[in-house]
Amino acid sequence: MSGLTFYGWATPNSRRVSIMLEECGLSYAVRGVNIRAREQFAPEVLALNPYGKIPILVEHRAGAPPLVLFESGAILLHLAERHGVLLPRDGDARATVLSWLMVALTSLGPFTGQAHHWTELAPEKPEAARAHSTALVDRVYRLLDARLAGHPHLAGADFSVADIAAYPWVEKHGWAGRELADTPHLAAWFARMGRRPAVQRGMRVPEGARLE
Numbered sequence: 001m002s003g004l005t006f007y008g009w010a011t012p013n014s015r016r017v018s019i020m021l022e023e024c025g026l027s028y029a030v031r032g033v034n035i036r037a038r039e040q041f042a043p044e045v046l047a048l049n050p051y052g053k054i055p056i057l058v059e060h061r062a063g064a065p066p067l068v069l070f071e072s073g074a075i076l077l078h079l080a081e082r083h084g085v086l087l088p089r090d091g092d093a094r095a096t097v098l099s100w101l102m103v104a105l106t107s108l109g110p111f112t113g114q115a116h117h118w119t120e121l122a123p124e125k126p127e128a129a130r131a132h133s134t135a136l137v138d139r140v141y142r143l144l145d146a147r148l149a150g151h152p153h154l155a156g157a158d159f160s161v162a163d164i165a166a167y168p169w170v171e172k173h174g175w176a177g178r179e180l181a182d183t184p185h186l187a188a189w190f191a192r193m194g195r196r197p198a199v200q201r202g203m204r205v206p207e208g209a210r211l212e
Contacts, residue, residue, distance in 0.1 A: 003027065003059075003060050004021070004027070004028035004029065004057060004059055005028065005030075005031060005057070005060065006018060006021060006028050006029070006030050006031070006056075006205070007045065007054055007055060007056040007057075007058070008031075008032070008033060008054050008056075008206060009032060009033050009034055009035050009054060009206065009211075010206070010209035011054065011055075011168075012168035012169045012171070013054070013055055013109065014054055014055040014072070015171075015203055015205070016075075016076060016168055017055040018055075018202040019167065019198060019203065020075070020076050020086075020161070020164050021079070021202065021205075022199070022201045022205075023086065023196075023198040023202070024083050024085055025198075026079075028057075030207075031206075032209055033054045035211075040052045040054055048068050048070070049068070051070065053070065054070075055070070055072055057070075057075045057079075072105075072165070073165065076101070076161045076165060077101075077161070086161045086164070087160060087161050093155070093158075096155045096156060097155040097160045097161065099155075100147070100154040100160075100162035101160075101162040101165055103140065103143070103154075103166075104154075104165035104169065107140045108140050108144070108165075108169050109169045111133065111136040111140055112137055112172055112175055112176050113175075115133040115134050116175035116176065118130045118132075118133045119134070119175070133176070134177060137176040141178060144166070144183070144186050145183035145184070145186040148186055148189045149185045153189070163189075163193060167194075168203070170186065171190075171203070
């Protein structure tokens with residue numbers, strides 16, 4: 001058996017991977033893991049990722065054990081390097097892509113998730129926690145907006161894994177009470193990204209998955 005199996009749901013981190021798979025033009029099987037039903041803790045999923053998190057990508061290889069990958073950033077880098085796309089192989093251009101990729105992985109995603117918790121999900125919503133978390137989101141949005149004022153993509157002229165890592169989290173700007181109109185360069189980038197056919201397809205995987 002050979003091929004790819006993607007385990008995910010309608011989460012920003014999962015959609016990073018489904019967009020990347022689509023941008024790479026790869027065929028893959030989809031296994032929906034409904035996190036609202038706590039399916040990420042099913043034995044089958046824990047056997048692949050003992051952390052009990054999605055996304056997960058399994059590469060089935062003829063004559064060799066499958067390669068199991070988890071953490072969205074690791075999967076993006078693996079696919080980019082394996083298929084030679086969306087990440088320069090060396091030099092300054094590669095370093096720039098990696099820098100902006102890390103902004104998406106370590107700031108944009110976690111800060112938006114924290115803001116969502118303190119503005120919507122937490123049973124108690126102390127104002128200090130809400131204000132702190134939304135201020136962190138504001139800081140990274142202002143950073144991205146300033147960067148995109150002078151560049152069509154986060155890493156510069158070319159579309160890259162940094163853009164893929166950022167897009168599904170910017171799509172959830174409402175989680176932090178954001179209006180994209182407040183950051184017009186980021187809003188224009190978001191619109192351009194949303195017109196890419198592979199992004200559109202990736203945002204629909206798994207079919208019918210919802211977080212509500």
